[in-house]
Amino acid sequence: MGLLSTKDTKLITNPMNLENPITVQVLGVCSALAVTVKLEPALVMAISVTAVTAFSNVIISMLRNTIPNRIRIIVQLVVVAALVIIVDQILKAFVYDVSKQLSVFVGLIITNCIIMGRLEAFALGNKPWPSFLDGVGNGAGYGMILIIVAIVREIFGSGSIWGISLIPQSWYIANGGFYANNGFMILPPMALIMLGVIIWVQRSRTKELIGK
C-alpha cells in the first residue's frame, strides 16, 4: 500500500473483521434490524453512518486538545447531531423516497453507539487523519453487515434486488405458479437471525475470536 502505511490500513481493515462494530462489538444493532428489508435504504443508511462517523471523528480529533473535559460528551453530541441533521436534510432534498423509508432512523444515527464509541475510544486520543480512517473503517464495517443482511432479506422476502424483480411473475401462486415470497424475511426477527448466522460463520472461521 503506497497511499496508506500498514498501521493506517489496519485502521480500515480491522473493523471489517476482528473489530467489526456489529458482529464483534454488537453495537448499532437496532438500526441494523430496522433498515435492512431492502438493499437501497440499507446502502443509504450505510453511507450516511460512514459519513457521520468519519467527519465527527475528524472534527472531534481536531478539537481534542481544546475540549473542556467536563462537557466533552456534550460537545461530541452537538457535533454528531449537527452532522446527522445535515445528512437528513441532504437526503430529504436529493433522495426523498429513501429518506421517507428511513424516516426516524436517520435521526437516530445520533444515538448510534458506534459513533459515540469511536469518538470516546479513538478520536479523543488520535490525530485527525487516523481518526478519519478509523471512522471510515467502522462505518464500512457497519455498512458491510447491513448490506449482506439486506441482500438476503430482499431476495427471499421480496423476490428482488435493488427493487428489480428476480423471480418471474408467472412463478407466483397468485399467477398460478408455485412460489411465494417468505413474509418472515420482511419482519425484524429475521434480521436478528441473519446477524446471528453471520456472527456464527465469522467466529468459526476466525481463530482469534474463538474462546474469547
Added chain:
Amino acid sequence: MNTQGNTYTFIYASVMVILVAAGLAFTAIKLKPYQDANIKNEKMQNILSSVGIQSTPENVNGLYAKYITESLVINTKGEVQTGKAAFDIELNTELAKPIENRDLPVFKCTQEDGTVFIIVPLRGKGLWGPIWGYMSFEKDFNTIHGAVFDHKGETPGLGADINQPWFYDPFKGKTVFNENGELVSIAVYKGGKGAAQIAGDTKHGVDGISGGTITSKGLEAMIKDCLVNYETYFKNSKSN
C-alpha cells in the same frame, strides 16, 4: 490556558453552539427549494394515483398538467371561491377553522376518453400521528373511483398498511350516500379480511386492518369528517 475552568467552559459551549446553529441554518435554507419541490411532486403524485395514474417524480409535472384539468376552491355551502389556489391549500389548517370559514380544494381529472373524476383531499388522525389521502369520485358524486392513503408514522406492518393497495383498492365502487341521499361515508370494519362482508355492508363498508384498529377507525373518522364539508357541494353538483 486553563481549559478546565468555568469561564472557558461557558465560552467554549456558547461559541460552539452559535457556530453549529449558523451552519445548520445555512444548510437548511440552501436545501429548502429542493425539499419543497419534492413535497410538491409527492402531492401531485398522490392526487394522480387516486384516479389510478401512476407517475414518477420526473414525469409528474407533465402528467399533472395533462390530466388535472381544473381545480377549484369551495366553501362548506358549496359555493366556489374565486382567487384562491386549490393546490396550495393546507387541509389541516382549514379543518382547524370554524366550519363556515373553511376553504376546500376540489380537483377535476379528465381522462383521454373525456370521463371526468372529482378528487378531494382527506386529512385526519391515526394512532401515532397524522394520516391523509385523496379520494376520487365518479361524476355521480357518490361512487368512489379510487382512493390512496398515507401516514406520518403508523405502526409498520399494522396501521402503516393503509398505504398498501390491498387496503385501499376495495374502496373502489363503494358509495358514500345511501338510497335516501344521506351521507353515510365509508365504514371501516374491525376484524380484517371479510369483516365488511360479515357485517352485511358491502355498499358503504370496507375491511379494516387486524391489529390496526385505531388507525382504521381514525381513517373512517377522517373520511367522514372531510366529506361532511363537501356534502352540500356534492348534492348541488349532482342535481345539476
